[in-house]
Amino acid sequence: MSIVALKNAVAGMVAKGKSKVSSAQTPLLRNDEVLDGGNYGAATAVDRESGLFGGKHLGDGEGDSGKGGILGKIDPRMMSDLIIGLSDGLTVPFALTAGLSSLGDAKLVITGGFAELISGSISMGLGGYLGAQSESDYYRSEVKQEKRKFYNNTQLINHEIEDILLEINPSFSDETIVSFIKDLQRDPELMVDFIIKFGRGLEEPAENRQLVSALTIGGGYFVGGFIPLFPYFFVQQVGTGLLLSIILMAATLFWFGFFKTQVSMNESCTLNKKCSEGVQMMAVGGIAAASAWFFVKLLG
DSSP states (O other): OOHHHHHHHHHHHHSTTOOOOOOOOOOOOOTTSOOOOOOOOOOOOOOTTTOOBTTBOTTOOTTOTTSSTTGGGSOHHHHHHHHHHHHHHHHHHHHHHHHHHTTTOHHHHHHHHHHHHHHHHHHHHHHHHHHHHHHHHHHHHHHHHHHHHHHHOHHHHHHHHHHHHHHHOTTOOHHHHHHHHHHHTTOHHHHHHHIIIIISOOOOOOTTHHHHHHHHHHHHHHHHHHHHHGGGGGOSSHHHHHHHHHHHHHHHHHHHHHHHHHHHHGGGOOHHHHHHHHHHHHHHHHHHHHHHHHHHHHHO
């Protein structure tokens, strides 16, 4: 693998679309030669199409446009939050409404179900907000720590980058690694981004990540929890409402498990796996609802 390809690959991932000024190729250093961290000029120009890392395009992620259809363009974090909200919303309120239905009062089911639905949505949304806030705080802390390392001990951060490169591809030559580090040193921000992304495995959270996470998880919980409650608005007999709720939730849980697996595993997922996950979701929701109905009936 060529040195230029290595430089292009990493720069194309961490530069985030920044325009870079071309620089001449620098001479290689010996292993025992100290790298100069004081020359912070413009970084090497990048060509994302030609950059290869161990035979793979680093830019070929799951979220690249043109791959995976519409779902491939959705932020994976947002999709994860939505699945979390829907999963809890489809099981917990369903179990609650089934349990309350054993008391024989449809109005009680609706009132109790709505109370749980609203409080649960708020609780889940706050949990998502706090989780995203912690994620952002941790990311900023790691960036701050790496920047401190860069300016206080350049040699230490050089060894850190060397370890990352050797982990990616143990076949990289000493000359390739040294030349890459020298070019990367020209842009401190690029150097820190490289370590954070490939060494720590962290992605910079979006500016509005906390609010989006809270709304996605809370909204998913509310939508999922309203489905089992819906039939009780149109029946007078609570037993009829429970039966319709069970039928509606059986179909909903199956298709939720089916499409959740499709989103999670993409093209590598077989039809049998999707159906298996759908049946598993039905079983989980059914066991929770049956348990709630039985114990409420027993206590009532």
